[in-house]
Amino acid sequence: MKIAIIGAGISGIGAAKIFLxxxxxxxxxxxxxxxxxQWSRCYPGAILQNRAVEYSFSDFPFKSPVENPSxxxxxxxxxxxxxxxNVRKYLRLNQEVLHLAHKQDxxxxxxxxxxxxxxxxxxxxxDYVLIAKGQFYDNPTIPEELQKGQTVFKGQIIxxxxxxxxxxxxxxxxxxxxxxxxxxxxxxKLLNDP
Ligand SMILES: Cc1cc2nc3c(=O)[nH]c(=O)nc-3n(C[C@H](O)[C@H](O)[C@H](O)COP(=O)(O)OP(=O)(O)OC[C@H]3O[C@@H](n4cnc5c(N)ncnc54)[C@H](O)[C@@H]3O)c2cc1C
Numbered sequence: 001m002k003i004a005i006i007g008a009g010i011s012g013i014g015a016a017k018i019f020l021x022x023x024x025x026x027x028x029x030x031x032x033x034x035x036x037x038q039w040s041r042c043y044p045g046a047i048l049q050n051r052a053v054e055y056s057f058s059d060f061p062f063k064s065p066v067e068n069p070s071x072x073x074x075x076x077x078x079x080x081x082x083x084x085x086n087v088r089k090y091l092r093l094n095q096e097v098l099h100l101a102h103k104q105d106x107x108x109x110x111x112x113x114x115x116x117x118x119x120x121x122x123x124x125x126x127d128y129v130l131i132a133k134g135q136f137y138d139n140p141t142i143p144e145e146l147q148k149g150q151t152v153f154k155g156q157i158i159x160x161x162x163x164x165x166x167x168x169x170x171x172x173x174x175x176x177x178x179x180x181x182x183x184x185x186x187x188x189k190l191l192n193d194p
Contacts, residue, residue: 004029004111004126006097009037010078012132014057017085019130027124028087029113031096035082037134039075044166045189046071049181060084100129137161146177160186166193 001024005012008030019026034040047068048055055074056062062069062077069077082088092113098121099112111124140159150157155172160182163169166189174190176183 001025001128002027002126003128003130004097004109004124005130005132007037007132007134008032008035008082008091008093009132009134010039011134012037012130013078013082013087015130015132016087016090017081020085020087020090026090027126028091029095029097029111030091030093031116033094033116035091035093036075036078038136039071039078041137041161041164042071043160043163043182043186043189044193045185046182047185048074052077057081 003019003024003026005016005019005026005028008028012028012030013035016026016028032040039046047070049068051067052062052064052069052073056077060081064073064077082091094116096114096116097111098114101110101112102108103110103125108125108127109129111126111129112121113124114121140161142157142159146157163186169190176187176190
């Protein structure tokens with residue numbers, strides 16, 4: 001039985017480990033060049049809002065010196081997990097799943113995949129597909145009123161998911177809109193590392 005997993009964030013990696021243990025054939029398709037999903041890309045200064053102990057697999061403790069680890073530590077945890085459970089050799093990095101089609105006369109799925117390195121498209125047939133594509137990174141929401149404002153506002157309007165390098169905002173005066181957890185973490189980072 002062959003299973004395709006779409007996404008190599010913590011969900012896809014965790015699922016791959018379980019399926020492999022159960023004896024299934026597994027391929028994990030990840031459009032990015034690395035694993036970790038959200039944690040490999042989110043904004044500087046992001047920390048885990050849970051405690052490490054709550055964000056770990058029961059058979060692989062998250063040994064963090066602090067209760068709320070940084071995004072770098074979370075990413076390391078996911079990488080260590082993938083290495084420890086030998087998931088890496090089943091990863092297909094830089095491979096974006098473009099389309100899924102149900103096979104016509106038999107059980108199973110046909111994936112259309114694009115190799116982001118070569119831009120070549122190819123098809124893969126599997127029995128089952130597990131979608132672990134996450135929900136945040138590809139769907140940043142900027143309210144329409146703000147988008148319209150870009151015609152009069154001469155500065156740049158970006159979503160927090162587009163802020164991924166510390167130096168990106170250097171020398172700028174920044175207005176942070178919103179007052180939730182992301183906003184507070186970002187404000188602290190911007191104030192402490194201007
Ligand atoms: C700033 C921030 C802080 C967070 N803090 C917490 C927290 O404290 N606690 C908590 O529980 N959760 C938190 N989350 C939620 C977090 O997203 C999840 O905990 C976790 O990362 C979800 O993992 P995932 O594997 O489901 O998705 P993701 O981490 O989003 O990974 C999905 C992967 O799928 C890949 N992918 C998508 N589409 C395709 C495709 N078509 N083909 C191939 N690959 C594809 C993406 O490239 C990505 O690597 C936070 C999220 C953000 C944005």
